Amino acid sequence: MKGRKAFAGLFLIVTLSLTGITLFADSLGLDDHSGWGRMRTLFFVCNLLACMLIGFYILFTNQVESAIVSIWRRVNDNLLVQKWKDSGFVQPLIYLRKYLFTLPIMTVVILLYIWLISSGTWTTWISPTRHYGTLAQGFARGRLFMPTIPDPRLATLSNPYDPAVRHGIDTPVDVTYYKGRYYLYWGPVPALLLMPFQAVLHTRVGDLQLVFAFTCGTFLLLSILVIYLWELSFKKLPRWMLGVSVLLVGTANPTLFMLNNFKGARIYEAAITGGQFFLVSGLLLAVLALKKSRAYWILALSGILWALSIGTRLFLILPICGMIFVIAYGWLHGKRPALEKAVSLFAIGFPLLLGMLILGWYNWERFGSVTESGLYYQL
Structure with a gap:
């Protein structure tokens, strides 16, 4: 005491x-x-x-x-709590109780994040861009484009995508211009998440705030994953090594670089950190599911999170496909019943397929092509 x-x-x-x-x-x-x-x-x-x-x-x-x-x-x-504890989902949290000494390390890392993202002021958070917040405003109005009105002179140019041709015309940084409207070629998921928050706050949330939230979330999830893997395979090693591992997970580049609000924490970093957050979330659940039999709902949730990851940053489809291949290979060569293997693959694969279909529809409604994200029309 x-x-x-x-x-x-x-x-x-x-x-x-x-x-x-x-x-x-x-x-x-x-x-x-x-x-x-x-x-x-x-x-x-x-x-x-x-x-x-x-x-x-x-x-x-x-x-x-x-x-x-x-x-x-x-x-x-409580019986419901007992059943919940028996599920693989809460196992890392149970392990976390054994390693409470890592919590001060996590606190220090997050305080470091706050110091960096506020440029050393702690309280002044200046967001260089608010693209996702602007797109969320468009979504709230039932539109797939940003409500920002482009300069009419862009429509008169022979090639508005050439910086030399549009010299002297102010345009937002890193947006897509198509048929007189501004779009984002980054995935729409963060903007969808911002809609309820902006409805309550009555303001546009900056991309910097998204970077901070996603970075903190990714760090905490990675810390839980590290602790879980430590308990499974490395608990005989000195405990201080776990503390160092958590510290390195939180401070490894490019995490700290992206939190600098004078050079980073823009739409680029918001999409990157958002994609990583959903990627790591799905990975953590997939790792938990590997240790459980018939963990269909965990696999389905993992698939949903990976679909959100792709819906935030399309290029993450490559590592996600790689992880799906590794998981499927392990299952197909394992000793589980064939029906369980099939249902497991469906549980994790169906949300991904559904997410890709929705993303294809999103692109079609904007640019008339399921594969065009807007990158071709980037200013």
Whole structure:
């Protein structure tokens, strides 16, 4: 208990420091913008709530821990929870409890992400582009194109795709121009995900915010995958090696480079990190399914996530096809019943096929071709 209290006290000092930094960011020269923006307010409120919760825990440690133990036992005794725990989906989370020492490492990595993406200011998040947010606005209006109105002079040019010909005409960076409208040749999935958020926030979410969310998600998923594989095959090695592995997973290039909001965190990085997030999500579930018999729903979810990955960045179809081939090869040469093999392949393959059909329709509706993503018409 003393160790937990000491850790809570240390964490309280950190959160109080971050709260103070957020409160006096102007005086400290960390925020050049006057007033409080949304991110600064959110950061302050989250840190303040964390301080209150940690302080409550320190003051009433025995009562809090007793309540947590009681609630945990009731949850574990529930039959539905028992069935859920027996599924392969929660196995990595169970292993995660054994390696809680990796959580501070994950926290440090995410704080590093925040520092990088805010260019060292912590609270000022300037997005170089908002293409996905703009496309989400178009989707919300029932359109497949961006609502940004192109310069009418583009339609009068013999070849608007030649930078020399359209010299002097302002156009958005890295968009597709086709028949007087702007499109994105990147996949539409992130824009679809933004629609409900923008409906609530009443603002366009920047591509930088997407990069941060996808990068954090990918890092956490990779950390879970590393811990799961460690428990299966490497748990006899020194535990510090696992901590180093988690740190390397979170800080390996090009992750940190893409978080620099002066040079990165644009539409390019949003599509790349989004595709990687769904790719790793599907990979994690596929790895879990390999250890289970008749894990059809896990395989189906893996196929859905991989379809979303392709729908974010089309080129990821190549590694996904490679992984499908490896999985299928393992199944076909395994000792499982033929029917189970067939159903497993269908479970993971059907969502991918359906996703490709939807993506083909999306391209056809925009450019009259199922294979044209808009790259040919890029400005």
